[in-house]
Amino acid sequence: MAASASTCSQPSNPSSPTASPTKLPAKPAPNAPAAADAPPISIDSLVSHLLAAKRSLSSMTLVLRANQLATAARTALEEAIVSEAQTAFVHDYVLDQITLLLRVRRALHATHEWGMRDFRNLIRAMDQVHAQLASTMDTLRATEVLDELRPPGTHDDRESRRNLLDFVDETGVHAMRDSMKKSVEELQAIQQSFDADMARFETDIRNLQKVLADLHLSPNAQANMHPPQDAAMAPLELLLTIDHHAACMADLLASLSKHFDMCVTAVRTTEGAAALARRRAAEATQTGPDANTNTTPNNGGDVSISGVIAQQESHTPSLEPETAQDRAEMLRIVVQDAHEVDDVVAEIQQRLAAVEAAAAAIIPQSSSTTASPSSSSSSPTPTPTPNSPCTPKATPPSAPYTTLLAALTEMADSRLAAYIAADDEFRSRWDLEREAVVAQLRDMRATRDFYDGYATAYASFVLELERRRNVQRQVDALWQKARDATDKLLAADQEARDAFRAEVGEFLPTDLWAGAQRPARQWKLVPLDDDETEAA
DSSP states (O other): OTTOOOOOOOOSOTTOTTOOOOOOOOOOOTTOOOGGGSOOOOHHHHHHHHHHHHHHGGGHHHHHHHHHHHHHHHHHHHHHHHHHHHHHHHHHHHHHHHHHHHHHHHHHHHHHHHHHHHHHHHHHHHHHHHHHHHHHHHHHHHOBOOGGGSOSOOHHHHHHOOBGGGGSOOHHHHHHHHHHHHHHHHHHHHHHHHHHHHHHHHHHHHHHHHHHHHTTOOTTHHHHHSOOHHHHHHHHHHHHHHHHHHHHHHHHHHHHHHHHHHHHHHHHTSTTHHHHHHHHHHHHHHHOTTGGGOBOTTTOSBOOHHHHHHHHHHHOGGGSOSSHHHHHHHHHHHHHHHTTHHHHHHHHHHHHHHHHHHHHHHOGGGTTTOOOHHHHTTSOOOOOOTTSTTSOOOOOTTGGGHHHHHHHHHIIIIIHHHHHHHHHHHHHHHHHHHHHHHHHHHHHHHHHHHHHHHHHHHHHHHHHHHHHHHHHHHHHHHHHHHHHHHHHHHHHHHHHHHHHHHHHTTTSOTTTOGGGGSOOOOOOOOOOOHHHHHHO
């Protein structure tokens, strides 16, 4: 309009559905016709323009509505951004805690699997060593002791000790077996205690998973908590669009107010126009069709045209035309702008609709309570308050996570440390009992090695006994051979002695060889006793 020199440009995003064509207000033409060339205007037309300008000022309620929506949208967006950041923080905290729980779970499962593998290895080693010891003892039991090797005693004593196993004490073996069984039972008890802790931990995990399922958190919830930049910028673009429309509406309202001021000045300075304006205003007040539209930006209530003129006389002296040419120029501008009043009002309504649509996208809760442009033009809309439907009630960002946070807090405060301690206790108890089992396995292997040596020694002893028998037989054979040779020599010697005595014995005196009559020396070989052998 010519009364305003300001214009509204299009929004930064022309393709936005909330953008509307901007009605540029007319400006005075630089080569405007002179006052003498201005077309004449009747008093009725001038008063009609005044009343139309007066009615157009009711668009102030639309501007106020747009300002309220812009304020509410900005507040809602700020709260949404803060709430989204807080919710993302809470969500990340929950994910971190869940990740920690999963790590603890994996650690507990790894410890449990390690215990199971070690238990199987220990049982396998026990069975192997026990089988080897049992096999060695069966070998001892199956090896009978030679009769000549059995200790002297009664017949019952000799019969009760017939094999090698009868000559060893099996009490130590039985004690090792009993100790091994106790160790196995202790390992199983340690496993059962840890299994109970694992079961309780799995129950807590399932309860947390149930709470997570109730929250409907999908695997891409992290992506939802951190939307793409384009999606995050959409509300900001809507807010910029709202601010743009609100600013344009304010400029358009200022143009309407300026046009109204010029109409008032034109009516006041036209003879007979002021009286006609008062009469038309009185008629409008009595009939009521325009009663709700007679509102000024100054008092916001229903006033008469005369009252407005009185205010103009005291508040806008600068609009008074000083010359006839100035008055003709003013009338030309009034007539020119009067044809654009309806378009400007329509544009304000269109921009309000765009503001309401954008605000509804930012504040979905306010869409059902947003007044239409027609209803807004009749009465002002109250400014949204924190409890009004136009502003969503602030919800704590952690509200959906309250149950989960409570469960996580209870888990972290009371049970998680106990589960970690259970893992450490399981390993410490297991290591202690494992050392005892390894020591028992070592003792059992030593016993088995001793029994193997015992069986091998007995076999060597039997071989040694046979070797000694062979030596004794060889010695006996040698002594027998020597006796036989000696007997032959002595027999030959006796025959030679007898022949010699027969040949020369009568010639030799007996006192010449006193020993000639004695027999040959005899030899006797006898075995020595053990005592005599040691003495020798």
